[in-house]
Amino acid sequence: MEDIELQSALNNFENRMLSGSDAATARAALRGLLFRLTGSSLNGSLGDAVGMLAEQPDPSAVAASVILRALAADGLVQDNAANHLARNIVSLVEKGLPGFADFLGLPQKNQTYEKLELLRGAMTWVQGQLAPLRVPYTTLGSMLEARKAILSALAHGRLIEFGGAYHLPEVRDAVVSVYSSLDDVSKIAATLAADVETCERVINDARRLATSYPSFVTVTHLEPWLQRALECLHEFIDSLRGRFTAVIAKDWAGTDLPKRYPLMESGRDLRILVPFSSDGRGAAMDVRIGVASDSQQVLFLNEEIALGSVSPGKFSVALDVHVIDPCPAVSAVLEIQWREVGTSLRQNALFEVRVLAQASGIDWDAYTYADPYSTGPAExxxxxxxxxxxxxxxxxxxxxxxxxxxxxxxxxxxxxxxxxxxxxxxxxxxxxxxxxxxxxxxxxxxxxxxxxxxxxxxxxxxxxxxxxxxx
Structure with missing residues (x-):
């Protein structure tokens, strides 16, 4: 549905159904939604809205799906012989969801009350198709084993026809994406850290469907499945925890950096490289550095640094500074925060760094030497x-x-x-x-x-x- 107001009306009805509102409140929301679907500015009873829709030659499939959803709620849609509500509901579904009506067997029934009974049970079949999403999977492996059954159920033609109003194609695409990312994680490849991040992002993106389109499909079935997928992902990573330990340590002795910098030259912009190492078998994820210094002579330009993921091995943190006044040394405290693969818990460590200045008055030209190498012939x-x-x-x-x-x-x-x-x-x-x-x-x-x-x-x-x- 592209109409924002129409989607809002459907969300209002579904929220009433999901929250267990009384029948009168839910019925009012349903009536407002159906009248909006008629495209008419008229207002009236629920029966009037269904009657207007049933008279249309090509009524909205959304209206047919919503009325089937309402029929499954006790006391929400009450038959009224005076306004031929039952007959109009049957007509609306047969024209709005013709394939689904044939699948339910409506053409084989002659009496309206028989057809209405079939329609009242339609949601039982729909809920059955979505049931695999609500299975309490215990491991990542069990979730992956259910992949074929779940995707086949969501690809059923009649379910797709019914579920257009509930964004079922988008729900299926989200499930496919989550399964693809879970499969990548299960392979434990060299890109595992990135695979885990991708999987978490895909799951969170899929959860937005429940926020944008709250319904029994997204809230009652998709959201629990996504939550279990996230839990299985983290449990799988926890089982491999020894493989992903990440510890950040300094890669120099003492406090003073081994390399000196021209801190005695006022007005200089410098880049100071502080050597570190990422120890352990896993990558340090979402590495962030905070820089603090009380120096009045040297200004630290990047007080917050984001490095992203750091693979095991040596790396450097670049500190951009501006020398205001000459000084023999400058100190700073670096706070490094990171997390390990598969967990949101962050670790941190503090490192004191002291940068010494180069000796002033050095004639650097005296230390230059001729390059003994040449690209031309030696003669x-x-x-x-x-x-x-x-x-x-x-x-x-x-x-x-x-x-x-x-x-x-x-x-x-x-x-x-x-x-x-x-x-x-x-x-x-x-x-x-x-x-x-x-x-x-x-x-x-x-x-x-x-x-x-x-x-x-x-x-x-x-x-x-x-x-x-x-x-």
């Missing part, structure tokens, strides 16, 4: 080692004829540096060979030989050139 003196590989490559380069060679390897292992070093040494060796070749090509005159080293003859130059090409 000249920057190339160190691998001399045996260099000599092998040089020998191949100078061989006549020169043999083809290649260097392979992964990226950034120094292939280009090795090739460059080998080529440089081959170039030096070739120059030395050229000088020796030039000396042997000249005469015995030492003065001329010296001159030819700097300015060789044309013939000698050709011989050196031929050697270069060959080499």
């Amino acid at each position: 000249g003196e920057a190339f160190v080692g691998r001399q045996e590989q260099v000599r092998t490559l040089v020998a191949r380069m100078l061989r006549r004829p020169m043999e083809p060679s290649y260097i392979t390897g992964q990226k950034r292992v120094g292939k280009t540096s090795l090739a460059t070093a080998a080529a440089d040494q081959a170039r030096v060796a070739r120059s030395e060979r050229q000088a020796v070749l030039a000396l042997h090509s000249l005469g015995p005159d030492r003065t001329r030989r010296s001159t030819c080293l700097t300015s060789p003859t044309r013939g000698t130059d050709r011989r050196i050139h031929r050697w270069r090409v060959a080499g």
Whole structure:
């Protein structure tokens, strides 16, 4: 039903029924609801409202379902031969819920009073379909075993036809979602902590149906089932309690943090990392940190921190601070609260933290050093080692004829540096060979030989050139 006023009228009637109000009060609420369903501004008796609805060619299915609900309450709907109430009720149900009327066997009955008796028992069948939701399941396993029976009952076509007024399709979707999340929890996977949180959230979301649409479906059947699902979930987690113990402890010795910060520099915004560890086998859930400090020199900017779930292992809490005035140290108290998987009980622990300042007046530039690593090739003196590989490559380069060679390897292992070093040494060796070749090509005159080293003859130059090409 999309009409808010109509839903409000139905909620009013159902609340009267659920609270056990007297027949007159419940009847007044029913009459107001049915007249609203007629779409008329007229008012009158309950019989008048049913008569108007029965005369419609396509009466509201909501009206038919509600009148069947009212028939099951003793003394709420009293037959009145003068206004043909029984005949109009039968007509309303046959036209408003035709499939359900056939299922009940109304066409096989000839007399109105016989049909009315069948309709009075309709709610017995409806309650029977919903009965599996009220079974007091004792374990998560027993709830999961009933999954097929419950979902099959809620998927019955005639129940869905009748239950449109009571948001039965939404109720079934909620039950399906809860069962899916319960199944995930039962597998005890690595994501168990998140699975438990999801299951609790799904159950709480489903409970809103009873708040938004109070009725015998949501309040009498769905709500107890959801409560039992939550209890079975927590009992299951309690049985595994040893697996989910979570303890938060500090991960430094003493009170002073091992790392120092520039607290002597006024105006600085800093992020101080406080190391902790989450011990135990389970995750710490919904971790929250409160920060308190009476320092006048350092302002703590995040006094409340929410970390969410913290898995077992080391973690850090980041404290954002602003240095107002220089100070040699600052202290703070951290209160950490958390809970374990499957319980709402919170644990807490207090930790005193003292942050020391770095020494002032340090020339940090004096402590810088050159980066010995580079992404480019190492050339000249920057190339160190691998001399045996260099000599092998040089020998191949100078061989006549020169043999083809290649260097392979992964990226950034120094292939280009090795090739460059080998080529440089081959170039030096070739120059030395050229000088020796030039000396042997000249005469015995030492003065001329010296001159030819700097300015060789044309013939000698050709011989050196031929050697270069060959080499």
